[in-house]
Amino acid sequence: MRVGLTLYGDIDERSGGFRYDRKLLQGLRAAGDTVELVELPWRRYPRGLLDNASPRLRDRLDVDVDVMLQDELAHPSLLRANRQLPYPIVSIVHHLRASESRRLSPLYRAIERRYLGTVDGAVCNSTTTRDIVTGLGVDPGLTAVAPPAGDQFDPDLDDGTIEHRARERPLRVVFVGNVTPRKGLKTLIEGLSAAETDVKLTVVGRSADERYAAAVRRSVRREGLADRVDLAGELSEEELETVLRSSHVLAVPSRYEGFGIVYLEGMSFGLPAIASRAGGATDVVTDGETGVLVDPGNSAAIAGALTRFDADRDRLASMGKAARRRYESHPDWRETTARVRGLLEAVAALEVIP
Template structure:
């Protein structure tokens, strides 16, 4: 099967940890590779955000990344990309029509990719599957006036959901949210995000804690909703622990990042600045090393559409303390693999972390159970097979094309 993955702002080639580079980038890259492993030919279409990028990049055997020249050839915040989605869709249609080799199926990722893909697939009569990764209704509910999404987002998300053949949601919470938007559950299949269980495994190099302190690790984009401020506040109740925060710009520029400066000031006021380190964005190959060196991995986001970090931590045999929101309700099994706590509650976070730090045997048991859970449910071969099954069902439901003599 020839599959087109459309991911307008989240390139599989991006360096992770930036404001607009996170779990979706990983998801698209790994899904493309896992589908290629199953014999499919995959092309990822993403927006050109640099003049230096070539038109095409071979990501790995069976996977090619195509840079689409929609909008200025430079960085543009994702919330400002909507005006360029018409051009993105026209360019997709032109390539698939004029190139003579259209994909068998298109799978768009994020709502703006869905708009571009919907335009192209309607023009050419191609089947479209969509994954949201995040929903505007959830973002608006939690961020309120701080939400920088275009005002039309929710309506356009509904348009994509009703216009595609199938939605692949990443967790059960998303299905309920879509139903509240008027998208019937029978249009939705749930397939979780996956994790590379060979890269993320308990065995391997680990970054040890300094001295005799316990180490907490928070990993992900350096944005307020990820809850690092909650962790810093919780650290005041955990005197024997240090906190590493990985994410954001590279280490040599982390001091210029507004969120890093805000969090540094917060740590100073809380009296824990000597126990907090901001690592900046880290290369992918270092992530597993950091996870293996942590006593507890904390994921205290205000909301989390899915959340890949808990899976990566569990795959490395680390216990997780996460807020009980979104996809983390599906991934973290409390008490088997870690703890789920109320979001935005430093006291609850500290209490759960303290319980694990005081119980080395319990931490080890959580880590072992987490590894087993990931292997049984979240490996990329399993996720790719489930995704392929959705593709097959969509193609099977389409009317047969009869050629005229």
């Protein structure tokens, strides 16, 4: 097949969504497909909507392909252009913006519904995402759940290592993600402060929202946690691997995750996860088995989870081993690519039916 891939920004950026797109591109090419990459400039939401009046954008998208993949995050720029394009379109939906924002959710939902009305199918990273997408009008028969693989590190780890680490003190927790309101770091810090135990937290990630990051630093000082919270910032892959290997629990209590590849990456190190019930994390984290699910913003539930992990090291070890098994059973990139290719072939075939 001749496949296109349209996205905002540079495909070599580090976030999980870009890694997914990059791995998909590599997998399609390895399967014998040709893939033409269309990288559009990053836009703030209102500016992206203005792109729809630009004939230059339409020209940029005029490529010779059998089917076009579009990263849904670029949807503001594609609403109008999609209706004029000569090829079928499949959207890659990592998560919908309407699921992130509370105040502007109705507006985002209306715009994303309109965008999804211009595509012929959708690749979804979780069953939760698929349910939302089909609820916004995409034909369920033209969707595929194709989760990302969490094999960024794929460490060599056995049950004995997980068991031995579980006995070490103090309890070491790691947060990995951009420091933004959606990721729930302030809630985690509040939970850490309320936990009836000695817990050390390492925060790994760049400050994508400086105002929020400043609020996080104030919370750490106000709660007297400066000696227990390490705001490590963005780390290299090797440095992050070292932190994950030495931690006991991964905690990212996001307000919403379309999938949450970070949970799976933590599980590769035998780390049970503290994750939000909202969104696709439930595809990966089984409450009480491979981690703990909490309601968004519930710092008391986080405090309770941390206290129980510290008090019951047998349970911590058991859940760590279950987390590792969950990682080992997860689809790899080859299977994910195969699911996407199957959908692309089906959508491309629709165009040749008389």
